[in-house]
Amino acid sequence: MNLENNNEQPPASSKPASDFNDLHVIKGLEEVRRQIEAAISSSDFALAVSPHPFAKASQNLGQMPENGTKIGNSDGDFQLDYAPPMNNPNTDGEPEPKGKGEIIEFERPEFSLDKCLARFMLVEGKTEIWDDYKKKTIKSLAFTKMVGKSVANRWQAHPKRKMIDADALKKQIDDQNASDATDLLGRFVHLEGTLESWDTINRERIKNIAIKEAYPNQYEIWAKSPHRRMIRHVDLVFDPTNSTKEHQINIFTGLEVTALVDPDLADQLLPLKAAYDKSKSFIDLLRHLCGEEEAAFGWLIRWLAYPLQNKGAKMATSVLMHGNIHGAGKSLFFGAVMEKIYTIYHKTLDQRDLESQYNDWAEQVLYLLFEEISNNKTKHGMMGFIKHLITGSTLSIHQKFLASMRQANHMNCVFLSNHTQPLPIEENDRRFLVLYPKSTLPPDLLERVARDLDSKEVIQAFYTALLQVDLTGFDAHTKPPMTEAKRDIIEYTKAGYDTFVTQWIKGETDYPYVSCTSMQLYDAYQKWSKRTNEHIVSQKRFMGEAKKYGVISTPDQKHWRRPKGARGQTKVIIVGVPPENVPLQDWLGEQIDKFDKAFDGGDNVPMPL
DSSP: OOOOOOSSOOOTTSOOOOSHHHHHHHHOHHHHHHHHHHHHTSHHHHTTSOOOOGGGOOTTTTSOOOTTOBSSSSTTOOBOOOOOOTTOOOTTOOOOOOOTTOOOOOOOGGGOHHHHHHHEEEETTSSOEEETTTTEEEOHHHHHHHHOHHHHHHHHHOTTOEEEOHHHHHHHHHHHHHHHHHHHHHHEEEEETTTEEEETTTTEEEEHHHHHHHOHHHHHHHHHOTTOOEEEGGGEEOOTTOOOOTTOEEOOOOOSOOOOBOSSOTTSBOOHHHHHHHTHHHHHHHHHHHTTOHHHHHHHHHHHHHHHHTTTOOOSOEEEEEOSOTTSSHHIIIIIIHHHHHGGGEEEEOHHHHHOSOOGGGTTOSEEEEEOOOOTTTTTTTHHHHHHHHHOSEEEEOOTTSOOEEEEOOOEEEEEESSSOSSOOOTTOOSEEEEOOOSOOOHHHHHHHHHHHTOHHHHHHHHHHHTTOOOTTOOTTOOOOOOHHHHHHHHHHSOHHHHHHHHHHHTOSSSOSSOEEHHHHHHHHHHHHHHHTOOOOOHHHHHHHHGGGTOOBOSSOEEEEOTTSOEEEEOEEOOSOOOTTSOHHHHHHHHHHHHHHHHHSSSOOOOOO
8 A cells, every 4th residue: 555645745854754644743633543544445455355444343353253154245245165273172073174184193002092091090189190000190192192183172072081089099199009018028128237138038138229219109108117027147047057146047958850760769868889879970070180189089079978978067177189180070070070069159269359349259158169269479478268168157248239248158158270389388287288289180071971971869868878978987177188299299398497497307408407596597598498498587587487396596595615625605505415424514515516527517606696
């Protein structure tokens, strides 16, 4: 619509009117009204809208006409057909036609309208929806996204949609949690003094936070329940002797292997000879490992039998089998065969496990096998721990992320190695039976053992035989016999000063076993060490170690006089008893002179510095 130009011109400084706002400013409101009415009355505008002065405008101006409403006054006026409002149900019951470009939402079979009507309930007074299948509430938006907008809207408007009272819902949830909490009450036992519980199903300790993560809704009910079971953490015990008290929980559930019974006498074990015959391959393997050491075989078979006849017995001794013969059958017997007897209470470890800061491997163990104990850098430092494993009555169990706990030590240990010196063993050792197999396992014996390992009856027969081994005169502290292999290890691992002193006492050195000065003996030790390439220790350390063998210098200095008249006064080591009719200084002089001649053949008795 163009604005009319009157004869009146605007001031030179003003711009011509470009719209009704400018016209209003320049000419006033009356001029604006006049031009609009003139435009409406024109023939161009009448084609679409009949001319009505603003004063006579309909009161319905601006309202949306219904379908079929005419625009204009003549019969030839056109009509507009408007789409129905969105989300209003179709009143005629016919399916609504899908318009061009409209997104068609497909119904998911698992969330059809019928299934949603059966499964979901609207919580009264809230927008939340109760899922009766999963027994939990979900938000309205989450429900719409889960089932789809179309199904959600139809479900909301459906007359058969179910509702649930908020109080009734709370009671249902509480009942469900209480039911689940009842299962927790029966399963977990809290260990007082820790943040852990005993899982009676998986038979393991578990942190309470892990229970909370697994059962978030029921945990608080369980934790606050007066019926929650609880014991002191020290009352969770591993007791194969089955002598636990009423308030304690015994982790031990018994051996899985069972003994064979006499078919003629159902209440008696299969006779020893018959059990031996059925498990002969295992007995032959054990004899092969012991070689010609008959005393070792007799001791070892009883060592294996004692903790089976006396469940939970802690042997104060152990077995060390070593040697460079591969395929001798060490692991086959002490690993494969014995694992069939002890099953879950048998553990096999290596050097890394022995040196680890965590020792949860020691928990619930009756039979412990160490394979390849060979680390020369740490084996001397680990001997204290190894000795405690063998003889200690209790152990501290250190497990990652769990509290440390003390447990009774019922494990019996076997150490295997292919090295010449697997462990340092002292000369007066009472702990180890040492064996050194000298040949590989014969192929026929290997075949028999491998076959019998798959036979439940043979395993049961061997167990039955061990239950009947005669233990007369044998107990958990019976000292193992000295074997050739043990003697070799003792000599091999003995320190240089120990070897020198013992050889000197036995007369196996170049120096006579007679009285001498402490400096004489130390000089002889240094000379011997240089020749044998042994490490030399200080005189103080040497004399301290020599005391173990009764080689002790006098606390004060003694006078001595050699046959040639040389005299001296030093601390001496007295060997033997001086004769009654000879002065002590003369007898000591003769002894010192004899040692000196053997040392360098001259008159050169070393004096103290």
